[in-house]
Amino acid sequence: MTGVRFTVVDVAPEPYSVTPRLIARIDVAADGDDPVHAIALRAQVRIEPLRRPYSDDEAAGLTDMFGPRSRWSNTQRTFLWQHAAAMVQGFASRTEVVLPLDCTYDFEVTGSKYLHALRDGTIPLQFLFSGTIFTRGKTGFAVTQVPWDQESQYDVPVRIWRDLVHQHYPNSGWVRLGHDTIAALAEYKSVKGMLDIDEAVTSLLDGVRELR
Structure with a gap:
């Protein structure tokens, strides 16, 4: 069975997207010399708020999510930001794939509330990978699953997200009302x-x- 490892090497804005979107470049490395025909890759992208400090202004903006700072040891937990998917083309040894990450400015979404509260520093992301690996088998294609322990962390500068949102929604935002x-x-x-x-x-x- 071919083993495959995934590492996030960069996260940057997609320059020509109609809606706000980040692009995560993922390094894909296969163990051994056998070629990989394709990978149907999925990723659960989570935010790990405990991996960074917060200013008083940021703490005030996060009160709705985590309560007062005195309670954060009990209330700050890793939470889901979004699911993403991509198709990895056939390769041998190593390749790179682009994983699109759509960004919404909807304040009803937990991830948007968190990101809007940040003023500086980084966004602590955790990528949990899963999916299906297609390789050559004895009678044709062989199918294996991406191991459950494949994950990677990456810290995205807050300015990248803020610049992306300001580019698509200059001097405006969205609030859902009844x-x-x-x-x-x-x-x-x-x-x-x-x-x-x-x-x-x-x-x-x-x-x-x-x-x-």
Whole structure:
């Protein structure tokens, strides 16, 4: 049976993607000289928040996820960011494959909440690999599974994610609201003669600040 090892060597923005997307370059190394015909590769990409420190501003932004800093030893746990997949073409000994990582700015997604709270430093990622390996067998193709212990860590600079999101959503973001909330905001905007929902929300926030 051919053994295969996976190592993340780089994570960078995909320059021509319509939506925000990072590209992870994965080094794939096979044990022995037998060629690998293909690999249907899957990866579970997780965030390991315990692998980095946080400023006070970042800690404030993470309160919704982990609570106050005093509780983080109990509440900070590795969590799923996304699933990714790619097809590795046939190779002998070693090759490289590109793994696409789609990035959303939806604050309802846990990963987006975490990433938005970060100001500097790195994003501590863990890649857990799985999938199917196709090799030559005695009567044709042989099929084996990627071993469960194949994983790799990689720290992505926060600026890469922030620059990517700003490129696709310049000076804007996305917040999901209920239909009744949207209707109420639209009515408030119309009554006040405002140009858009953004101005309506800003006005309401200014009113809250004045009450403090």
